[in-house]
Amino acid sequence: MMSKADNNSVRIDLPDWIAGVEQQLPASLETAEQRMSVAISLAEQNLRHGTGGPFGALVVAVGSGAVIALGVNRVEPQLCSAAHAEIVALSLAQRRMGHWNLSETPHGPLQLVTSCEPCAMCLGAIPWSGVTSVLCGATKADAEAAGFDEGARSSRWVEELDRRGVDVRTGVLREQAARVLERYARQGNTIYNP
Amino acid sequence: MMSKADNNSVRIDLPDWIAGVEQQLPASLETAEQRMSVAISLAEQNLRHGTGGPFGALVVAVGSGAVIALGVNRVEPQLCSAAHAEIVALSLAQRRMGHWNLSETPHGPLQLVTSCEPCAMCLGAIPWSGVTSVLCGATKADAEAAGFDEGARSSRWVEELDRRGVDVRTGVLREQAARVLERYARQGNTIYNP
Numbered sequence: 001m002m003s004k005a006d007n008n009s010v011r012i013d014l015p016d017w018i019a020g021v022e023q024q025l026p027a028s029l030e031t032a033e034q035r036m037s038v039a040i041s042l043a044e045q046n047l048r049h050g051t052g053g054p055f056g057a058l059v060v061a062v063g064s065g066a067v068i069a070l071g072v073n074r075v076e077p078q079l080c081s082a083a084h085a086e087i088v089a090l091s092l093a094q095r096r097m098g099h100w101n102l103s104e105t106p107h108g109p110l111q112l113v114t115s116c117e118p119c120a121m122c123l124g125a126i127p128w129s130g131v132t133s134v135l136c137g138a139t140k141a142d143a144e145a146a147g148f149d150e151g152a153r154s155s156r157w158v159e160e161l162d163r164r165g166v167d168v169r170t171g172v173l174r175e176q177a178a179r180v181l182e183r184y185a186r187q188g189n190t191i192y193n194p
Numbered sequence: 195m196m197s198k199a200d201n202n203s204v205r206i207d208l209p210d211w212i213a214g215v216e217q218q219l220p221a222s223l224e225t226a227e228q229r230m231s232v233a234i235s236l237a238e239q240n241l242r243h244g245t246g247g248p249f250g251a252l253v254v255a256v257g258s259g260a261v262i263a264l265g266v267n268r269v270e271p272q273l274c275s276a277a278h279a280e281i282v283a284l285s286l287a288q289r290r291m292g293h294w295n296l297s298e299t300p301h302g303p304l305q306l307v308t309s310c311e312p313c314a315m316c317l318g319a320i321p322w323s324g325v326t327s328v329l330c331g332a333t334k335a336d337a338e339a340a341g342f343d344e345g346a347r348s349s350r351w352v353e354e355l356d357r358r359g360v361d362v363r364t365g366v367l368r369e370q371a372a373r374v375l376e377r378y379a380r381q382g383n384t385i386y387n388p
Binding site: 008010011013014078080081082083087090092099119125128149151157160 | 207208212273275286313315316317321345346
């Protein structure tokens with residue numbers, strides 16, 4: 001039975017293996033490609049361990065490349081349709097920074113790095129989070145080719161984020177990122193959209 | 195210091211007062227207005243107790259009106275920009291139902307009731323949640339008049355949700371819902387968008 005507190009709490013835990021991954025990361029991830037490699041590796045490992053959907057994300061300091069938080073998709077294991085990799089990484093970064101607004105941290109501007117372009121929900125979450133920059137790997141077309149649904153996303157999402165002061169670069173290590181999605185689909189895993 | 199587990203967990207707790215509110219609710223909320231009254235009352239109480247932004251939401255069974263979960267905005271107290279009332283209510287409902295997909299519960303189709311039309315993030319979250327119906331109180335115009343930002347929401351959001359099998363009705367007890375937002379703004383509270 002859940003305790004009274006648990007009955008009124010939402011909790012998303014990262015899988016156990018992720019602490020080991022974090023310990024072994026270099027002190028800073030300097031280039032866009034280094035950062036994206038980590039996001040893709042998280043997606044791959046999440047698929048391999050069977051701990052969620054094939055998506056990985058991280059929050060890093062734009063300037064220093066210091067890693068603030070990692071995230072993976074946890075929808076199925078944590079029974080939470082909002083537990084996309086981006087929401088998990090952003091929320092965990094906010095918790096670690098002690099502020100809901102990531103534009104106000106001692107690390108300077110922060111960046112969200114995600115193995116796949118964000119769906120409509122995650123796209124909507126980005127401006128509220130305070131990150132000033134987003135790097136994406138696989139594109140909407142890659143996600144859709146693997147059977148995923150990105151939701152009712154504006155086709156001008158890059159300009160719309162830019163207008164809100166969030167710089168976007170997409171297609172970073174695209175082929176490598178798309179291969180994780182293809183593998184997931186080929187294995188006949190659940191595509192968890194109602 | 196956070197324990198290792200806490201360091202890799204995102205947690206959103208509802209305020210303590212909400213358990214008492216839930217205990218005193220009638221066994222079923224039959225009409226749209228009864229359901230919306232609860233959402234507005236949650237928003238008001240959240241403002242009065244200083245436990246988050248002036249937004250309330252709940253998940254109910256469309257048919258029986260049984261209450262599945264309540265939610266309020268917890269962005270500031272829980273240091274989480276994604277902790278909007280809708281995300282909290284949907285996530286808690288999923289946890290209580292033991293499934294990330296609310297279209298597969300013993301209560302039949304479920305409905306999200308929210309004191310204000312959803313922002314871009316919450317709008318994106320709705321199709322992933324499995325609810326088949328949404329009731330909204332205050333409109334985007336009301337939220338904006340109070341200084342809130344709804345994000346890059348499509349102007350055809352009602353049709354877009356309809357196309358995904360989610361029925362939307364907005365403006366339910368609109369004036370009463372908008373008054374909570376006005377009061378928040380008049381009190382000079384933070385509008386917490388970066």
